[in-house]
Amino acid sequence: MAFVQNLPFICILLSLFTGPLSSILSGKMTKKLNLVMITAVGIMSAMVLAFTVKSGEAYTYMMGHFPAPWGNEIRVGVLEALLATVFSVIMLLCIVGGSKEREEELESTKQNLYYIMANLLFCSLLALIYTNDIFTAYVFVEINTISACGLIMIRQNGRTIEASMRYMIMSLLGSGLLLLGICFLYDLTGHLLMSNIKEQVQILAATGEYQIPLLVCITLMTVGLAIKSALYPFHTWLPDAYGYSTMSSSAILSSLVSKGYIILLIKIYYRVIGIDVIRASKITNVLFVFGLVGMVMGSVNAIKENNIRRMIAYSSVAQIGYIYMGLGLGSEIGVIASVFHILSHAASKALLFVAASGITRASGKNKDFASLTGAGFRNRLAGIAFTIGSLSMVGFPTFAGFISKFWFAQAAFENANHTKTMLALIVLIISTVLNALYFMKTVIRIYTPAPALAKEKNYQNITVRGQAPKSFAMICFVAMNFMLGMCSDPIMKLIQSGLEMFG
Numbered sequence: 001m002a003f004v005q006n007l008p009f010i011c012i013l014l015s016l017f018t019g020p021l022s023s024i025l026s027g028k029m030t031k032k033l034n035l036v037m038i039t040a041v042g043i044m045s046a047m048v049l050a051f052t053v054k055s056g057e058a059y060t061y062m063m064g065h066f067p068a069p070w071g072n073e074i075r076v077g078v079l080e081a082l083l084a085t086v087f088s089v090i091m092l093l094c095i096v097g098g099s100k101e102r103e104e105e106l107e108s109t110k111q112n113l114y115y116i117m118a119n120l121l122f123c124s125l126l127a128l129i130y131t132n133d134i135f136t137a138y139v140f141v142e143i144n145t146i147s148a149c150g151l152i153m154i155r156q157n158g159r160t161i162e163a164s165m166r167y168m169i170m171s172l173l174g175s176g177l178l179l180l181g182i183c184f185l186y187d188l189t190g191h192l193l194m195s196n197i198k199e200q201v202q203i204l205a206a207t208g209e210y211q212i213p214l215l216v217c218i219t220l221m222t223v224g225l226a227i228k229s230a231l232y233p234f235h236t237w238l239p240d241a242y243g244y245s246t247m248s249s250s251a252i253l254s255s256l257v258s259k260g261y262i263i264l265l266i267k268i269y270y271r272v273i274g275i276d277v278i279r280a281s282k283i284t285n286v287l288f289v290f291g292l293v294g295m296v297m298g299s300v301n302a303i304k305e306n307n308i309r310r311m312i313a314y315s316s317v318a319q320i321g322y323i324y325m326g327l328g329l330g331s332e333i334g335v336i337a338s339v340f341h342i343l344s345h346a347a348s349k350a351l352l353f354v355a356a357s358g359i360t361r362a363s364g365k366n367k368d369f370a371s372l373t374g375a376g377f378r379n380r381l382a383g384i385a386f387t388i389g390s391l392s393m394v395g396f397p398t399f400a401g402f403i404s405k406f407w408f409a410q411a412a413f414e415n416a417n418h419t420k421t422m423l424a425l426i427v428l429i430i431s432t433v434l435n436a437l438y439f440m441k442t443v444i445r446i447y448t449p450a451p452a453l454a455k456e457k458n459y460q461n462i463t464v465r466g467q468a469p470k471s472f473a474m475i476c477f478v479a480m481n482f483m484l485g486m487c488s489d490p491i492m493k494l495i496q497s498g499l500e501m502f503g
Contacts, residue, residue, distance in 0.1 A: 004051045007044040008076050009061055011084065012126050015041060019119035022112050034095060034115045038122065042088030049081035053494070058501040060132060060195075073193065075132035075271075079339070079498020082491075083129050083263060089480070090255055090346050091122055097354040097473030098248025105155055105246050114154055114246075121147035121252070125260045134182055134272060135192045137264055141178065141228070145171045148257050151249040152241050163240035170237050174227030174261075181220030185272075188213055194271040205277050218281050221268055226287075229261040231324055232294030235317045239301075242313035242353075243367075250309065251353040254316045255346035262323055262342060266335065269327075270502035279330050288328025288420060292427045294321025299434035307367045308360065311438060312352050315393060318431060319345045322408065325427070329411050329420060332499065337407035339495045344392070344400030344484050351477035352389040358382025358470055359446055362462045369445050376446035379462040383446055385474040390439035392481050395432055400484035405432065407492075 018037045022030045052058065058077030095118065106114060124144035131137050145168070153164035186192060188210055189200035204210050227234040242250045269278045278284065298318030305311040319341070326338030362378035363371045376383025392399035395406075405428065412424035464471045484491065 002051070004047050005059060005061060005076070007048050008074055008080070008084070008126075008130050009063065011041045011044050012074075012123060012130065015119055015123035015126060019116045019123070022115045022119060025112070030112050030115045031099070034119065035092065037119070038088055038092040038095065041122075041126070042085060042092060045081055045084035045088055048076060049078065049085050049494075052076060052078045052081050053497075056497075072136055073132045074130040075194070076130060077498050077501040078494050079502065080129050082494050082498060083342075084126055086343050086346065087122075087125055087129070087256055087259075089476075090350055091118075091125075091252065093473040093476050094248050094251040094255070094350055094354070096469050097350075097477075098246060098251065098357065099469045100467070101247045101357060110154055114151070117147045117150035117154070118252070121151065121257065125256060128260045128264050132194050132271075133192050134185070134194055134197065134268070137267075138175075138179055138182055141261070141264070142175060144257065144260060145175060145228070148253060151252065152245045154249075155244070155246060159240055159244035163237060163244060166237035167241050170234060171228055174224040174234075177220045177224030177227070179224075181217045181224060184213060184220070185217040188217065194267065197272050198274055201273055201277060205274070205280070214277075215281055215283075218273060218278065218283055222265065222283055222287070225261045225265040225268075226290070226324070229258040229265075229320060230317060231290055231320055232297050232317055235294075235298070235320075238317060239305075239310045239313045242316065243307060243310040247353060247357040250313075251350040254313065254353060255350040258316070258320060259342045259346060262320075262338075266327070266339070267502070270499065284328045284330040286328075287324045288330075288424075291321045291323070291325030291328050292423060294318060295325060295427055295431040296321075296434065299431055299438065302438045303434065305438075306369055308356050308369065308372060308442065309353070309367055311442070312349070312356060315352075315435070315438070316345075316349060318435070319349070319393070322404065322431075325424060326408055326411060329415050329424065331411055331415055332496075333407070333414055334411040335499060336492060336495050337404065337411050339499070340407060340484075340488070340492060341404040343491070344404045344481075347477055347480040347484060348389050348392040348400055351385055351474065351481065352393070354470060354473050354477065355382045355386035355389060358462065358467060358474070359386060361467075362460060364459055369442065372442075372446050373448050374446070376443075377449065378459055379467075381464050381467075381471055381474060382462070385478055386446065387443050388478050388481060390443050392485070394435045394439055398482065398485045400481045400488075403485055403488040 060073050060075045062073045120143055124140040127140040149164045149168050153160050189197045191197045230238045242254055269275055295318050298314050302311045302314035323338045323341050326334040358379045359375040359382050360367050363375045392401035395402045412421050415421045
């Protein structure tokens with residue numbers, strides 16, 4: 001075994017043990033340790049990606065070299081390595097971009113706690129990406145839930161405590177359904193390793209045995225993860241959680257946490273149940289309908305909002321709908337489009353939250369649209385970055401969001417079900433128009449001159465150097481959007497190759 005094949009396990013352990021270590025260091029040392037750890041994980045993940053692309057096949061890594069059922073293992077392929085690399089970059093930029101706000105909004109005694117929660121959350125995301133054991137996945141789902149809840153409520157004001165309670169209640173409901181599905185599936189197959197479960201499920205599908213219990217398992221796990229990923233109408237916790245937590249928490253939650261659950265759902269469909277069995281169960285039709293509804297209702301709620309961060313949060317509900325619509329199409333190209341949208345939405349939404357923070361900071365920390373008038377002139381880089389993020393979400397060519405919507409349309413055209421094709425295209429057009437309404441309304445607002453307002457309220461002008469960490473994060477996120485928009489073909493090929501390895 002080549003040394004590089006050990007790196008995914010090292011990444012998980014490194015992020016796991018950095019959390020407790022953060023509790024005994026000073027605030028500055030904890031911050032440096034966190035940044036070094038995420039950077040190291042990103043570099044190692046890129047090395048694993050290069051290795052899997054060169055080898056052209058996935059591999060499994062037995063921890064302790066004990067086979068199942070006594071041991072546990074992780075599985076590494078092109079898709080897993082790609083996701084780990086992108087998530088590492090986004091996590092690093094979210095932490096860097098929100099550093100000043102964290103220092104101002106959190107008590108000094110809670111700085112270390114924040115990094116502990118962030119490290120545990122990052123560890124759980126890596127584990128969800130790499131694990132080949134479905135019960136281990138459930139364990140890290142719970143770690144992800146607890147750490148995400150900690151990131152929401154760490155400010156401890158009324159809004160964040162209420163939001164974290166909503167999040168915990170909804171998330172525990174989803175976790176309970178997921179656990180029930182795993183238990184029933186274990187009872188049917190007698191295995192916890194994903195590859196072994198799939199072998200038994202294929203036998204059950206071929207013989208026609210236990211079809212109703214198997215459908216119950218699929219339904220429970222799907223609904224559980226849909227609740228946890230905030231698919232409409234299970235999104236009620238999301239606006240407050242994203243709108244009132246710290247900026248870096250909002251960026252991490254919106255761009256990474258919900259995506260981890262969707263990635264696990266895709267792994268269950270491909271690696272645990274088998275995509276042919278999933279299509280035969282017709283569960284994709286249900287996901288398709290809920291995805292379409294989420295695409296429209298998330299945007300409608302965003303239009304009604306007068307708070308810029310809550311508007312961006314409701315936009316995430318619509319974007320989650322896009323992903324589930326792609327999965328619901330039931331085709332390979334639909335899943336590829338959904339996975340690419342996970343990457344493009346992660347880069348764009350994190351950019352929007354970081355840029356919105358810069359805009360509100362130049363407006364006396366006010367988040368209502370009236371106060372944001374002319375903010376693009378007071379913080380020029382944040383204004384440009386927010387505009388680029390908005391154009392990406394709308395689907396403007398050369399940006400990441402355009403590629404996502406193009407591939408969703410392509411997947412709809414190639415679908416054999418003409419009803420799905422028409423519905424997907426119509427709702428895609430409606431959702432794009434709605435996206436343009438609330439994002440372009442905001443862009444116009446921040447570029448509407450208001451010198452009297454700025455003078456009256458004593459707003460400040462913020463330069464690039466005056467917000468150096470945030471400026472670095474915004475520039476990198478903008479570059480990611482351009483890269484995903486202009487160099488999408490290689491990434492699409494990596495996603496397709498990774499899904500083929502899944503099968």
